[in-house]
Amino acid sequence: xxxxIYTPDMTRVIDIEELTSLEKLFTIKSPNGxxxxxxxxxxxxxxxxxxxxxxxxxxxxSRSNGHFELCVRQVGNVTNALHAMQPGAKVGxxxxxxxxxxxxxxxxxxxxxxxxxxxxxxxxxxxxQVVDERSSFGRVIILYGxxxxxxxxxxxxxxxxxxxxxxxxxxxxDRGDETWxxxxxxxxxxFPEITINPRNTIAITCGPPIMYRFVLMELxxxxxxxxxxxxxLERRMKCGVGKCGHCQIESLYCCQDGPVFNYAKIKGFxxxx
Amino acid sequence: MNLKVLDKRAIAPLVEALxxxxxxxxxxxxxxxxxxxAVTDPANLRFDYDTTILPPKKVLLPPQERLATFTLxxxxxxxxxxxxxPTVLLGVHTCDLKAIQxxxxxxxxxxPDAQYLAQREQTILISLECLSPxxxxxxxxxxxxxxxxxxxxxxxxxxxxxxxxxxxxxAGEELLARYATVRDATEADxxxxxxxxxxxxxxxxxxxxxxxxxxxxxxxxxxxxPLWNDLGDRCLACGSCTNVCPTxxxxxxxxxxxxxxxxxxxxxxxxxxxxxxxxxxxGGENFREARAxxxxxxxxxxxxxxxxxxxxxxxxxxGRCIRTCTAKISIVESFNTIHNGKK
Ligand SMILES: Cc1cc2nc3c(=O)[nH]c(=O)nc-3n(C[C@H](O)[C@H](O)[C@H](O)COP(=O)(O)OP(=O)(O)OC[C@H]3O[C@@H](n4cnc5c(N)ncnc54)[C@H](O)[C@@H]3O)c2cc1C
Ligand code: SF4
Ligand code: SF4
Ligand code: FES
Numbered sequence: 369x370x371x372x373i374y375t376p377d378m379t380r381v382i383d384i385e386e387l388t389s390l391e392k393l394f395t396i397k398s399p400n401g402x403x404x405x406x407x408x409x410x411x412x413x414x415x416x417x418x419x420x421x422x423x424x425x426x427x428x429x430s431r432s433n434g435h436f437e438l439c440v441r442q443v444g445n446v447t448n449a450l451h452a453m454q455p456g457a458k459v460g461x462x463x464x465x466x467x468x469x470x471x472x473x474x475x476x477x478x479x480x481x482x483x484x485x486x487x488x489x490x491x492x493x494x495x496x497q498v499v500d501e502r503s504s505f506g507r508v509i510i511l512y513g514x515x516x517x518x519x520x521x522x523x524x525x526x527x528x529x530x531x532x533x534x535x536x537x538x539x540x541x542d543r544g545d546e547t548w549x550x551x552x553x554x555x556x557x558x559f560p561e562i563t564i565n566p567r568n569t570i571a572i573t574c575g576p577p578i579m580y581r582f583v584l585m586e587l588x589x590x591x592x593x594x595x596x597x598x599x600x601l602e603r604r605m606k607c608g609v610g611k612c613g614h615c616q617i618e619s620l621y622c623c624q625d626g627p628v629f630n631y632a633k634i635k636g637f638x639x640x641x
Numbered sequence: 642m643n644l645k646v647l648d649k650r651a652i653a654p655l656v657e658a659l660x661x662x663x664x665x666x667x668x669x670x671x672x673x674x675x676x677x678x679a680v681t682d683p684a685n686l687r688f689d690y691d692t693t694i695l696p697p698k699k700v701l702l703p704p705q706e707r708l709a710t711f712t713l714x715x716x717x718x719x720x721x722x723x724x725x726x727p728t729v730l731l732g733v734h735t736c737d738l739k740a741i742q743x744x745x746x747x748x749x750x751x752x753p754d755a756q757y758l759a760q761r762e763q764t765i766l767i768s769l770e771c772l773s774p775x776x777x778x779x780x781x782x783x784x785x786x787x788x789x790x791x792x793x794x795x796x797x798x799x800x801x802x803x804x805x806x807x808x809x810x811x812a813g814e815e816l817l818a819r820y821a822t823v824r825d826a827t828e829a830d831x832x833x834x835x836x837x838x839x840x841x842x843x844x845x846x847x848x849x850x851x852x853x854x855x856x857x858x859x860x861x862x863x864x865x866x867p868l869w870n871d872l873g874d875r876c877l878a879c880g881s882c883t884n885v886c887p888t889x890x891x892x893x894x895x896x897x898x899x900x901x902x903x904x905x906x907x908x909x910x911x912x913x914x915x916x917x918x919x920x921x922x923x924g925g926e927n928f929r930e931a932r933a934x935x936x937x938x939x940x941x942x943x944x945x946x947x948x949x950x951x952x953x954x955x956x957x958x959x960g961r962c963i964r965t966c967t968a969k970i971s972i973v974e975s976f977n978t979i980h981n982g983k984k
Contacts, residue, residue, distance in 0.1 A: 372721040372755040374708040374894070374907070416711045416719065417898040417905045443923040458717040577926050604922050606894045606912075609752035613891030613914060616938070617928075619946035624751065638864060639928060 373609050376414040376460025382435055383455050387521050391486065392451055393426070394438045399461050403436045405429060406468025407494035408600060408628040412608045413438065413450070414460030421446040422605040422623070424490035425464060428497035439489035439521060465608040467628045469494050469572060469598055477570045478506035480562075480592070482583050484513050484555050484575025488521050490600050490627075491574055495529075502534060507569075509562055510537040513555030517541050517548040536562065555579065559586040566591035574600040580641050584631065597631035601640065645806040645823035646830050647797070652804075656683035658820045659729050663765070666700050667731035668693055677730075688732050688799070691775035692961065696737050696887030698744060700730055701760050702911075704884075708756060709907045713898065722906075723759040729816075732797075733768045735789040736781045736957040740887030741766065742792045746951050747890055765812055768793035772841045776960070780848035780973055784958030787845055788838075800833040848973045851980045856944040856954060863979045864937070872975065873933025875968040880913030882962035882970070883939065888947070888955050889913075914938050940975055 377399035385393040403411075403425065410424045421444075427437035442451045450459070471494065479498060483491045498505050510529055514520050520539065529537040538558045540551040551558065555575075571587045573580065580599060587597055603615035603622040615622035617639045620629075634640045647655070659665050665680040668690040675690035677697045695704075707722040733741070748757035770788060771781070781787045789796070794813030797804040806823055808814040817823060826834070851859070883889040893912040898905035912919065915935050920928040929935045947955030956972065963971045 372708065372723070373752045374756070374909075375719055375721040378717060378719060414719075414907075416717055416907075417713055417896050417902070419896050420894060420907075447923070460719060576924060602922055602924075603928060604920055606892065606909075610750075611747070611752070611754060611890070611892070612894065612909075612912070614893075614912070614919060616920075616946070618938075618941065619949045639934075 373462070374607070376412070376420075376462045378458050378460050381453055381455055381457045381459055384453065387439065387523075388519055390519075391439055391441045391521060393522075394440060394450065394453075395435050396438060396459065396461065397435050398432070402432055402434065403461075403464055405436065405464035405493075407471065407497050408468035408490060409464035409466050410490075410608070410627060411438070411461050411463035411465065412605070413440075413446070414462070415446050415449040415453075416458075416460060418449040419446045420460075420462075420606075422465075422608060424493070424600070424627070426489045426492050428493045428495075428500065430497050430500040439486070439492070441486050463608060466623055467626055469628050471497065474498075474570050475504045476506060478564060478568050479508050480564060480569050480571040480587070481508075481510045481512075482555065482571060482573040482575075482587070483510075484573075484579040484583070485515065485519065486521070487574035487576070487579070487600070488512060491572060492522060492525070494572065496525075499529075499535070507564075508535045509564070510535065511540075511555060511558040511562070512537070513540045513542070513558065515542045517545055517550075538562070554582070556582050556586050559590065564590060564592075567593070569596060571597045572599075573597070577602075577641075584641070593632075594635060595630060595632040599629050599631060599634070599641075600627045601629060602627065644826040644831070644834070645808070645817065646800075646826050647804045647806045647821060647823045649802050649804070651822045652686070652688075653683040655821045656680060656686065656731070659816075663727045663729045665729045665731055666697070680731075686732065688769060688797075690732070692734070692779070692959065692964070694961075695885060696740060696959065696961065697730055697733050698737075698740065698887050698890070700728060701741065701744060701764065702748075702757055702890055702892075705908055705910045706756060707906050707908045708894070710904065711907070712904045713902055714904075719907075721755070723756060725759045725763045728760070728764045729767060730764055731767045733766055733793065734771055734775075734959075735768060736779070736784070736786040736959040737887050738766065738768045738789050738792045739784075739786040739957045740959070743888050743947070743951060743953050743955070743957075744890060746953070750951070765795075765816055766793040767795045767797065767813075770796065770798040770838070770841075772799060772837060773844050774846070776964075778960030778963040778971075778973075780958040780960060782842075782845040782958075783847050783849040783853055784954065784956060785853070786957045787842070798834060798837065800830060800837055803830075805830060805834045849980075850977050853954060855980075856976070857948050859976075859980055860941055860945040866979055866982065868975060868978050868982075869933040869937040872936040872970055873931055875970060876915065876932045876936055877968055878915050878917060878932055878935070879967070880915045881965045881967075883913040883915055884911055885961040885965045887957060887959055887961070888943070891919075914942075936970075940972065943972065944976065
C-alpha cells in the first residue's frame with residue numbers, strides 16, 4: 369500500500385477505564401509492536417468518519433508492553449466518539465509526534481512537576497518513567513491541582529505517590545466538598561509548602577492556558593532558572609507534522625518544535641503564553 | 642541545451658499533441674479575468690494573460706483533495722489515496738514558479754507529503770517570461786521573482802511571432818524532442834531576445850521603499866506595531882487573501898461518510914489563518930482571537946516565519962491578495978508603513 373503521513377495505522381482499544389465524569393483512560397494496542405515514544409510526545413487519534421485529534425501519550429515507555437494509554441477528556445466530536453467506544457473498538461493512530469521531555473538532562477536532578485487539571489495526562493508519562501528509574505533522579509516533587517475532588521485523575525496512582533517516602537506529592541482542589549479533607553486553593557497555594565534547591569531543580573508544568581502565567585511566577589519566584597523549566601503547550605492541530613499551519617506559535621510549530629518547550633527558549637514568543 | 646525557437650503557430654499543434662498524453666493546464670479567459678484550467682481547445686490558451694484569480698498551486702495542492710478512504714463495515718480499514726494525473730502546467734509566470742519552488746520545499750521537508758509530491762512528480766512545468774507588469778499591484782521586481790533561471794522544465798520568452806524556448810531539465814528536453822516542432826535559435830533570434838529582456842526591466846517599478854533582505858528583521862521589531870490594529874479593524878476575516886496566495890498552503894482535514902454509513906473519505910481543503918476558528922482549541926481558547934493578531938500572523942509568515950523555516954521569503958509579489966481584498970488591505974502598503982514608521 370502507498371505510504372502517506374496522513375494515513376493512520378488501525379489498531380484496537382484494549383481497555384477503557386472511567387477516571388472522572390469527563391475523562392476516560394484508553395489502553396490501546398500499539399500498531400506496530402511498540403509505539404516507541406518519549407514521554408511528552410503525542411499521537412493523532414482517528415475515529416474513522418468523525419475525525420482526528422491530538423492526544424498526549426499518558427503511559428510511560430517503561431510500562432509499554434505492546435500497548436499505550438491515552439487519557440481523553442470529552443469535549444467535542446472526536447473525543448465524544450472515543451468516549452462512546454467499547455473495548456475492542458478500532459481506532460487509527462499516527463505518530464508519535466513532537467518533542468518529548470529531555471529525560472537525559474533530568475537525571476541526577478530534583479524534579480518539580482506542576483500539572484493542573486488534564487495537564488497531568490502528559491506529565492504522567494514522564495512521572496511514571498521517573499518512578500520506574502527512581503534511583504537515577506534526585507527529589508521528586510509533584511504539585512497537582514484540579515477544580516474539585518471529583519476532577520482528580522489517576523486516583524490510585526496519586527495515592528501511591530502520596531504514600532511513597534521518595535516522592536513528595538501535594539494535591540489541592542480549587543473548591544472542596546464533604547469528601548475532601550485535603551488542601552483547598554489554586555495550585556499556586558502549594559508552592560509555599562515546599563522548599564527546594566532551585567539550581568538543581570528542573571520544573572515541568574502543563575495545564576490550561578491561564579495557569580501558566582501563575583505557575584511560572586511561582587517557579588521563577590523560587591529561583592529556578594528559566595532554562596530549567598519545561599512546559600507542554602496545546603494548540604489546534606490538523607496534521608501533526610508541520611504542514612497544516614494550525615499549531616503555529618509565531619514561527620514555531622507546536623507539533624514539531626513542541627509540544628514540550630523550554631521556557632528560556634519560548635519566553636520571547638509573545639503568542640506562546 | 643541550446644536555445645530553440647517555437648513559432649506561435651506551432652503552439653496549437655504542440656498542445657494538441659500533449660493533450661493525447663497529458664492533462665494540459667494553462668491560462669484561459671473567464672469573463673474579464675483569467676484562470677488556470679485544463680485545456681480542451683488549444684485556441685482558448687491565453688499567453689497574454691495578466692494574472693489569474695487562483696494561482697497554479699491549485700494543480701498541485703487542490704482546494705479539496707482526498708487523503709484516504711475507509712470502510713466502516715465490520716473490519717474498519719483505511720486506504721491511502723494518491724490522486725495524480727500526468728500534467729503539463731503551461732504558461733506559469735515566474736512569481737508563481739517561485740511559489741511552487743517554495744511549496745516543493747514545504748511538502749518535502751521533514752515529513753514528505755505523499756499527496757503533493759505524487760502530483761508534483763507527474764507535473765511538467767512550462768514557465769513564461771513576463772515582459773510587462775500585469776498591473777499596478779504586482780511587486781515581483783521587489784521580491785526578486787521578475788524572472789527565473791530555474792524551477793521549470795521549459796521556459797518561454799516571447800519574441801514577436803515566436804517564443805524562445807529554453808529546456809532547463811531533461812524532462813523538458815524530452816518533451817520538446819517528442820512533441821514540439823522547434824528550430825535552433827539564430828543570432829538574429831538571440832538579438833531579439835536580448836532586446837526584449839533588456840527592455841522589460843525598466844517597465845517594472847519597485848513598490849517597496851526598502852530592500853527585501855531587511856524584511857525579517859524589520860518585522861521582528863514590529864510585533865507591537867499599531868498597524869496590526871488598524872488592519873484588524875478593517876479586515877473582514879473572509880480569507881480571500883490566503884486562498885488566492887500562491888505560497889499559502891495551510892489546510893483543514895475532515896471526514897465524510899456516505900449515506901449508508903458503510904464507507905467514507907478523509908480529505909483536506911484549503912484553510913485560512915484569517916478565519917476566526919483557525920487557532921481555536923476545544924477548551925474555547927483562541928490563540929489568535931483578534932483580527933489584528935491574525936493579520937499580523939499572515940504578514941509575519943510572508944516576511945519572516947517562512948523565511949526562518951525555509952530560507953525563502955513567503956511572498957513572491959504577485960499582488961493577488963491586494964487585488965482580491967474588499968477592505969483594500971495591501972501588503973505593499975503594510976510593509977512600507979512598517980518600514981517608514983521607523984527609519
Ligand atoms: C499536543 C496536544 C496534546 C493533547 N493532549 C490531550 C490529552 O492528553 N487529553 C485530552 O483529552 N486532550 C488533549 N488535547 C486536546 C485535544 O486535542 C482536543 O480536546 C481535541 O482535539 C478536541 O477534539 P474534538 O474533535 O473532540 O473536539 P471538536 O469537535 O474539534 O471541538 C471541541 C469544541 O471546540 C470548539 N470548536 C472546535 N472547532 C471549532 C470550530 N471550527 N468552530 C467553532 N468552534 C469549534 C467547539 O466549541 C467544540 O465544542 C491535546 C492537544 C494537543 C495539541
Ligand atoms: S482578503 Fe482582505 S478582508 Fe479578506 S481576510 Fe484578507 S485582508 Fe481580511
Ligand atoms: S502575500 Fe499577496 S503578493 Fe505575496 S505571494 Fe501571497 S498573494 Fe502574492
Ligand atoms: S499540526 Fe499541522 S502544522 Fe502543526
